[in-house]
Amino acid sequence: MTFDTPDGPVHAVTDVDLTIEKGTTVGLVGESGCGKSTLGRAILRLLPENARISGTVRFDGIDLSSRSPKEMRDLRGRNIAMIFQDPMTRLNPLMRIRDHFIETIQAHDPNVRPEAAVKRALKVLADVRVPADRMNMYPHELSGGMRQRIMIALCLLFKPALLIADEPTTALDVILEAQILQLLQSIMHEYDMAVLLITHNLGLVAEFADRVAVMYAGRIAEEGATVPLFREPYHPYTQGLLRSVIDLDTTKLYSVPGAPPSLLGESVGCPFYPRCEKRMAVCEAVFPEIRLVGEDHRRVACHLY
């Protein structure tokens, strides 16, 4: 997926092949600017006008790129839902919470009457543990945690098969984060949703994701089942990431030296080349295709394997 900019094409996401099984959680990790949020939005076709998408997104067997805008619109919120990073700005300040729900329900089921819609909304609110009296309030009257729950509730209205969570707790404090995550987990079980968890927080991924995909410079560096990947990372970048994580035993802080490359224009070779400890001559010249490594069929894009 590429953005057309006045300075040239920016390749935000390249050659990503990702599968999310029903009812499972796939974590998408990487540093800022690696393309993970863009990928999340690309699934829902929520990108700005200057975005060029190529490739297919298959949902439940159907290719989404063949869907008309109208069909796509209906899909959003009904079959695939998305929760965003910053809850403070994601609700319309001029609309009551109740109206947000009525609007969303009627957008997909126009024949539902407001009273019925409110009833449905209250059920969902109960699931996210938001008191019913919040319905008549305006967003600015509510705390961040409350707003995030409401956002989640709005997503759950139609029991979507896929939930894309873009940094759902990054803007929240640690206590709230724990609450929201607990909530998400119970919902995932109850609703049997597949979740794409986009985050830069490895701890989250370790705890909640069944599989993990590590992104770097718009491409997938490594992808596989969570536990084996964390226990034994193959790609040098993943290794670097995991080494950077601090725990109680850490005495020295480690970080991967250097900075991510610019996504502007064409590039050759492995994008991680300048920062890789284990780089070889071939890495600079040829891009490493994804290959299957090990018994657990880990996918890695690295010449080492």
Next chain:
Amino acid sequence: MAGSSASLRAYVITRVLLMVPMLLILLTFTFLLLRVAPGDPVSAIYGEKGNPQVIDQIKRELGLYDPLYVQYFTYLRGVFTGNMGTSIVSSKPVIQEIQDRMPATLELTISSMIVASVFGIGLGTFAGTRRDRPTDFGTRIFASMAYNIPIFWFGLILKLIFGLWLGWLPVSGRFSPRLNLPPRFTGMYTVDTLLSGDLRGFADAVAHLILPSLTLGIVLSGFFIRITRVNVIQSMGSDFVEAARARGIPERSVFFRHALKNALVPVITTMGLTFALLFSGAILTETVFSFEGMGRFVFYAISYRDYPAIQGAVVYYGILMVVISLLIDIVNAFVDPRIRY
């Protein structure tokens, strides 16, 4: 709207109460300014030709030689009793001049505001949604030019084209002299003719109002176009708009209910500020179209140092300003729930 109407009411009451001290300050300030400034009404009228003794006598009669504090209290008392003296220039009671003229300016102001906002907000929204495309560009250039048109010149051109060359619209005054004036309910001919069922009179009053309103309205719309455009662009890119789209809300609702509504909130706020511009413009427009309103009156008064008239005009203006800012604040509080708390 549980809860909000109570706080809204409290808000309004507070603001109304604040009107009084604000007005007092304004009045005192005007009084001092006038007394400090060189020149006085009598000399202004008679110039150097007058007989100094006669001038002196008239001044004495008007109380211009009384100690300052006496003049001040006479003045204040006059304001509160509604007797603001007699205009030195026109010899009519000031209060009557105001009563005669205020409705005219009110009509002009309101209709100009309607023209400016409908045209300005409409075009601004149009431009905002087509950002950086040729139509946006063209609209912005138009807005830049519109705001810079000399109002009186524009009025003259409209007069020439629509009044004289095409003959479609009348070019001066408020009402055709051939028709009978409507009975006075509000003093505004458009309203009064409607209320008394005089449709022909109504059409005539409206016709007289069109060109002046267009003059002021189009010039002012330049301002609205810019403000609206910027806010629409910003609003379209905001987070809650993205979130609404992600929930599958149809684009049309996203635009009107989410983006546009929020974009208009700051625009409405600025509407209040534009009344000051309207008033300035009204002075010029009323002159060009011989529309006898307060704008014209204020100008006469200041030029001739007509103290009672000026003071009356200031009272009028002060009250108007305060009332308008109050109205705008109320509208704001109504439109934006965040303000009420």
Next chain:
Amino acid sequence: MAGGDARGRATILGRFVGRPAGRLFAHFLRESRTAAGIIVWIGIGIVLAIIVMAIFAPFLAPFDPNTKVADPETPPGGRFVMGVDRSGQDVLSRIIWGARVPLAIIAVATTISLAIGLPIGLLSGFVGGRLDRILVLVMDSIYAFPGLLLAIVIAAIIGRGILNISVAIAIIYIPTYFRVIRNHVAAVKQEPYVEAAIALGMPRRRVIIRYVLPNVAQSIPVIFSVNAADSVLTEAGLTFLGLGLPPGIPDWGFDISLNWQRFEASWWATFYPGLFILILTTALTFVGEGLNDILNPLLRKKDFKAKVEA
């Protein structure tokens, strides 16, 4: 940074003006190939053309603007490209000579406004406290007052004349400079790097000049051009109402006030002066808006990159 006081004031000024101005100018040249840039150049071009016209008036004008050269109200044509007004004077010549007054007024009025509004705004925003509150109150009261009305009042008090009008206009505009600068300063003051500088013991005046002023300076050109355009319009308005200039000096606004009642008979005498007022003010606005567009993308680019990186 640093640079000892030993180097003297001249260098501080040079460094302040030189480097940021140089960077800005380079960016300006680069951006000017865009649509916004073209607008600025058109605006600058027109303003320069008018300045040239004003300066070389004695050579450019075909006739003396104050003498009767033909029958009054002769329509345009032949020797009188823009016709003749009701006093028998050539409109074109009056247009050419008439450019001087608006330009002079712009020069004087904006200088005064800037010279007073800028320092007071800086001071008020930076110092804060009671002084700030009082100043804001005073300035807001003046600001809320309708411009033309205030100008009329002041003109009525101090009388007619170019300098007097300029002063009146300057007074109207001081609050605008004050407000924008003051708000900007108050915002910048919160920035961590200013806090750090003060914590490190930098004298306040230094902080203002080296940190606050360059930041704030980018909003000045825009206000300036709005101010300039408005000065011309206010002056024209005042003169139209009879309060601006004494008769005898060619001026676009004055010509309109002289001829407008004969508009049906000799529309050219009123049309052309007004047209030129429009041209000048629009050009000034173009410069201002274009500058705004060019200076602002510096901020906008940051937002755009953030979106791509997510």
